[in-house]
Amino acid sequence: MKLNVKYFASIRELVGVSTQVLDTQAKTLGALRDELIALGGAHAEGLARGRAVRMALNQIMSDESAALVEGAEVAFFPPVTGG
Amino acid sequence: MQAHANPAPRVWIQTEDFDLTAQIAALRAQDPRVGAVCSFVGTVRDRTAGTPGSISSMELEHYPGMTEKSIEAMIDQAHQRFDILGARVIHRIGLLQPLDQIVLVAVTSAHRGISFQACEFLMDYLKTQAPFWKKEQMPDGARWVDARVTDDAALTKWGIASSNG
Numbered sequence: 001m002k003l004n005v006k007y008f009a010s011i012r013e014l015v016g017v018s019t020q021v022l023d024t025q026a027k028t029l030g031a032l033r034d035e036l037i038a039l040g041g042a043h044a045e046g047l048a049r050g051r052a053v054r055m056a057l058n059q060i061m062s063d064e065s066a067a068l069v070e071g072a073e074v075a076f077f078p079p080v081t082g083g
Numbered sequence: 084m085q086a087h088a089n090p091a092p093r094v095w096i097q098t099e100d101f102d103l104t105a106q107i108a109a110l111r112a113q114d115p116r117v118g119a120v121c122s123f124v125g126t127v128r129d130r131t132a133g134t135p136g137s138i139s140s141m142e143l144e145h146y147p148g149m150t151e152k153s154i155e156a157m158i159d160q161a162h163q164r165f166d167i168l169g170a171r172v173i174h175r176i177g178l179l180q181p182l183d184q185i186v187l188v189a190v191t192s193a194h195r196g197i198s199f200q201a202c203e204f205l206m207d208y209l210k211t212q213a214p215f216w217k218k219e220q221m222p223d224g225a226r227w228v229d230a231r232v233t234d235d236a237a238l239t240k241w242g243i244a245s246s247n248g
Contacts, residue, residue: 006146008144008146008214008216009144009216009218009227010216010227052230054247056146056149056214059146059148059149059152059153060149060152060153061153061212075146075149075214077146077214077216078216078227078230079229079230079247079248080210080211080212080213080214080215080216080230080247081215081216081217081227081228081229081230082143082145082174082186082209082210082213082214082215082216082217083125083174083185083186083206083209083210083213083215
């Protein structure tokens with residue numbers, strides 16, 4: 001399925017892009033993260049398992065078990081620090 | 084209770100500064116049921132870990148779309164939990180300097196207790212659930228601000244689990 005993936009803040013800087021369109025077999029957010037880590041390079045660095053990474057699915061804060069759907073907007077970002 | 088006592092816009096994400104007096108007047112909207120207005124203004128400090136002048140400026144990034152949605156959802160929750168009459172949130176983005184205002188949360192209710200509580204609830208929620216990120220400019224370069232576990236604890240007291248920090 002096709003997904004629109006966004007990266008923000010420190011993770012955007014590490015991955016080196018702010019948005020990308022992906023074609024994936026992954027069924028969940030966690031599986032997508034692993035698939036991106038497997039690409040190696042900047043993706044592996046930015047989304048590394050040791051790093052605090054938060055995720056949103058269609059603009060709602062979600063955990064790794066969240067099920068992906070065709071055309072979904074997925075975002076990876078560090079813990080939020082507003083206010 | 085009306086679902087939204089105040090049908091006017093409730094959330095602004097903007098680079099511009101805001102005027103507290105004008106914001107409170109707009110929120111009160113000459114509603115004679117209002118007996119209490121509680122507001123919180125967050126401002127940019129010039130220091131971290133107690134070193135004065137260590138922060139020269141701050142850049143605020145956010146997630147357009149999700150930011151507005153998440154704050155709207157917080158205000159809906161505040162209306163469900165507390166008998167408030169209205170609420171509004173302004174959060175600035177972009178480049179800010181020490182002393183600048185950064186965030187406003189303002190709430191109206193009939194009596195003070197509710198507006199104090201709802202204002203704190205909204206601010207606690209915003210700290211850990213709204214997608215904003217601060218980058219501080221320090222003498223030795225820029226650095227992304229770390230999330231604080233104490234902010235998660237603040238939300239826990241409202242019965243909401245948070246694992247942001």
